[in-house]
Amino acid sequence: MNIGRAAKISGVSPKMIRYYEQTGLIPKAARQDSGYRDYDDADVHRLRFIRRARDLGFTVEQIGELLGLWSDRSRASADVKAFALEHIARLKEKMAEIEAMVRTLETLANHCHGDDRPDCPIIEGLAEEGGATPRLQPREPRRFGRSGGQSARRHAAGSSNRTH
Amino acid sequence: MNIGRAAKISGVSPKMIRYYEQTGLIPKAARQDSGYRDYDDADVHRLRFIRRARDLGFTVEQIGELLGLWSDRSRASADVKAFALEHIARLKEKMAEIEAMVRTLETLANHCHGDDRPDCPIIEGLAEEGGATPRLQPREPRRFGRSGGQSARRHAAGSSNRTH
């Protein structure tokens, strides 16, 4: 079957299927005479596995390991469990980080009148001189932002040149 | 003062300071005779503001808006509060997503013996035929993973075998 069909029934987009192939997560697909990639049920099965793993927050690299565990009939269930628990622990760390942000923000917001006067503890909390806003892990890349579509916006905020 | 010093006392790396300038988040820095960027206390103050906002999970784009709110003496505290509450809501969505993953994974893990036998409900949960693993937002980019280094990656040299 063609990539489009495989994509539809696996829930992985054609783009991503090619990407996974390119990065070696999945083996190179068979080709039809036309040069089109050719997928069978086993391929689709694997793709669905991948999509579910992504939905559970595993990185592509981790999914590579999961695929190895999946096809390794000799491995112990303890191995898989350890892997999963590791991941759970990481997810909980992320949650804790976000929760800390939420707590800080809610504290600030609770102190903000939210009326038409300009004084605002939220902004003051960000601007304040002291070494405020407790940061959990000082310098760690953050990435979990973003939810809706992106579209518009071509490198934002351009004209906010305030001498302040 | 030089960028390195401004970086040290603001907590924003020189790389990021230049990046923020380049994208227009902050105005172009003054230059010394040498061509070095020159920062004063107000600049550092703004950088600290930015770092705190980042620590609270705001995107750079949002920080642009926050900077605008900061320097706008006529805006109502309600505006800031609304902005913050919006952000809090998004953070909570993220938390809920991750929590759902954790719940699913923990359910699977709880059913896994974790012994030396190969049968494993975790892997089976990923591989299972049915339309399992409830996904919250079907096709939404996810990004908060990341743990260790990358490297590895096989990828057998591109011998594009085309019969064509």
Next chain:
DNA sequence: CTGGGGCTTCCAACGATGGGAAGGTCAAGG
């Protein structure tokens, strides 16, 4: 035979950050 939809590859972008190269500047020490 033509049209349109699917497929191919390649290239770029997103966001935030770090790494590194090639070269200019500056202050301290010989």
Next chain:
DNA sequence: CCTTGACCTTCCCATCGTTGGAAGCCCCAG
């Protein structure tokens, strides 16, 4: 005065997962 080394400059590249688009080939229905 000159060297050394720390700092600065600009550029380009990589990350991670995903999407978008362009240019061109393939296939089927009309």
